[in-house]
Amino acid sequence: MKHLISVQDLSRNDTLHILDTARELDRVTNGGSKLLPTLRGRTVVNLFYEDSTRTRLSFERAAKRLSADVVTFSAKGSSVSKGESLKDTALTLKAMGADMIVVRHPSPGAAHRLAHAGWLESSVINAGDGKHEHPTQALADALTIRAHLRPDAVDFDGLTIGIVGDVLHSRVARSNIFLLSSLGAKVVVVSPPTLLPVKIENWPCTVSYSLDATLPELDAIMMLRVQQERMNGTFFPSELEYSRAFGLNRARAASLPDHAIVLHPGPMNRGVEITAEVADGIRSVITDQVANGLKVRMAAMYLLIGGEVNVA
Amino acid sequence: MTEPHNTAPGYPRIASRIVADPDDISRALRRLSHQVVENVKDVSNLVILGIPTRGVPLAQRLAKNIEEIEGFTVPVGSLDVTLFRDDLRLRPSKALEQTLIPSVGIDDKVVILVDDVLFSGRTIRAALDALNEYGRPAVVQLAVLVDRGHRELPIRADYVGKNLPTSLSENVSVHLSEIDSVDQVIIQPKEQSIEGTA
Structure with missing residues (x-):
């Protein structure tokens, strides 16, 4: 494994290997x-074309915990704002000698292009490419679910995990649906029809339009952020109406099974998809997700550039 | 003294041979245990850490022997040194093994590191670095089942089960019943190397 671009490139054993490494x-x-x-002595470049606090900090911290040199490059205030292309930025980074590039970009496929276009030899980790994927977030979520619900088992057979909200714009949802189902979990997507991607029936999940009907069967529920910055169409009448139908409040949390946990990839819109009461409640594992994000990112960095780097 | 066999083309390949059987191994470990007790004197201050994979069952056997001799249960743990190695870049990244430091910690303790084969000494150097992360032992000592020579660093073992002069064209494999279902030490030509080689 040289790059981490998509969870769909990971076999079940690759995923378990990353999760086990993160635990150790x-x-x-x-x-x-x-x-x-x-x-x-290795250099990790954080190449961020999109705003991000937690992911960038998490990658920075992961690299520093492993004693790598970290260079952070955000598009604002760089040559990108002067019109430099991804390719020219890549060639610059190659000349500077980066062992790993962590890239976040608004365009789906940017990470893949960077990894496979032949511009550079570095390992590439996708830290979010548009609506496509965010594999390290899904790995962090899987690690969190494993720690709480399956501490001694290898896979997620028998678990039902709900992913609620804006699946259409969410790279976190896409990565999670493929990753969690590959580990054996049953994934249920709960969303208004307008926020579902085309051909969702081909994805490894089932679809429900009613949150209330789905809650009692869930072992874990993941609330997605309503992404105001990507809402350039009319997907639902109002935030209040969305919140009434798909928001997780105390009453709804009470109809979850007793052992169920609540996840949110952050940042949260408190009062929209999740109430503050639930976000800070006993079922919430949201801060664990952040801590686990650091662990899986360290694991991915170690596995990709810790050993002999093979030219692939 | 074993003569290094010639592996050049045209020479018949010497097959692997067993140099220690279960009795040899258990006798060696018993002797090591007595040496540790004699040397350390106060076993209540002892912590034994095995280096995965096969150092861990050896550490457990050593602790069990010491308990039989002194009637004191010595805390046993494991210390994975992979992340501290200086030769990481020479091979693909390796899966991590378990690190388990006993709850008593290692500060001011007599820590005995246990490994199956002492070879270049690089594993032990990494282990000393790793130990630094967990505290400051009063004393660190090293016990190995087999010392096969060819040190690349100024490191020696305090307790050696068996000195085994070898050629660099050979591999030494320690098999332990906890992992390999049989206790034995094997020398074999490098090409046949299998897991458990140091």
Whole structure:
């Protein structure tokens, strides 16, 4: 494995290998508090063409925990705002000698292009490419679900996981649907029809239009952010109406099974898709997701550039 | 002293041979345990850490022997050194093994590292770095089942089960019943290398 572009490139064993590595890294670093010499002398470039706080910080911190040199490059205030193309930026990074590039870009496929166009030899991690994928977030979510619901089992057979909200614009949803189902979970997507992608029937999930009807059968529920910045059409009449039909509030959380956990990839719109009460409640594992994000990113970095880097 | 066999084309290949059987291994471990007890004196301050994979069952056997001798249960753990190795870049990234530091910690303890084969010494160097992350032991000692020579670093073992002079064209494999269903030490030509080789 040289790049991490899409969860669909991962076999079930690849995924388990990353999750196991993340768990051991957590043990070795005592929860990420210790510094490891593993990537000393390697350079990781964070190439962010889109705003991001948590993902960028998480990748930065993961690289620093492994003693890599980290260079952060955000499109604002760089030559990109002067019109530099992705290719020219890539050639610049190649000349500077980057071992790994973590890229976030508004266009689906940007990470794949960077990895496979032959512009550079670096490993590439996709940190979100438009509506396409965000594999490390899905891995963090899988690690969180595993820690809470399947601590001793290898896979997710018998788990039903609900993904609620704007599946159409969500790369997190797409990565999670493919990753969680590949681990054996049954994935139910709950959304208004306007926020479902075309051909969702070909995805490894079932679809429901009623949150209330779905809640009692869920072991884990993942609330998606209503992405105001991508809402350039009329997908639902008003935020209030969306919130009434698809928001997770205390009453709805009460109809989940007792062991069920609540996830949100962040950032949250409190009061829209999730109430503050539920977000901060006992079922919420949202802060675990952030901590696990750090672990899986460290694991991915170690597995991709920790050893001999094969020219593929 | 074993003569290094010639692996050049045209020479018959010497097959792998067993150099220690289950009795040899258990006798060696018993001797090591007594040496540790004699040397350390106060076993209540002892922590034994096995280096995965096969150092871990060896550490457990050592602790069990010491318990039989002294009637004290020595804390046993495991220390995966992969992330601290200096030769990581020479091979593809390896799966991580379990690290488990006993709850008593290692500060001011007598820590005995246990590995199956002592060869270049690089694993032990990495282990010393890894130990730094968990505390400051009073003393660190090293116990190995087999010392096969060819050190690349100024490192030596405090307790050696068996000194085994070898050629660089050979591999030494330790098999333990907990992992490989049989106790034995094998020397074989490098081409046949299998898991468990140091």
